[in-house]
Amino acid sequence: MSSLEKRADRLTQVRAQVDYHGSRLAAYRRTHGARPSARLSELERAYMAARDRLAVATADEAPGPGLE
Secondary structure (H helix, E strand, O other): OOHHHHHHHHHHHHHHHHHHHHHHHHHHHHHHOOOOOHHHHHHHHHHHHHHHHHHHHHHHHOOOOOOO
């Protein structure tokens, strides 16, 4: 597998993680509301961490200067 294919697979994986954690967070909020709780904080942290991983993975995908 080429390096480009590995990056594409990683980006797909990280996008799926963001979707998964986002849907868990949305389901929790629908069920329990947005009242502060330990579980809500845990779900929010997991979602934000996944979004941060996506930002890094997306930045890695962008070609550097002169590589377009």
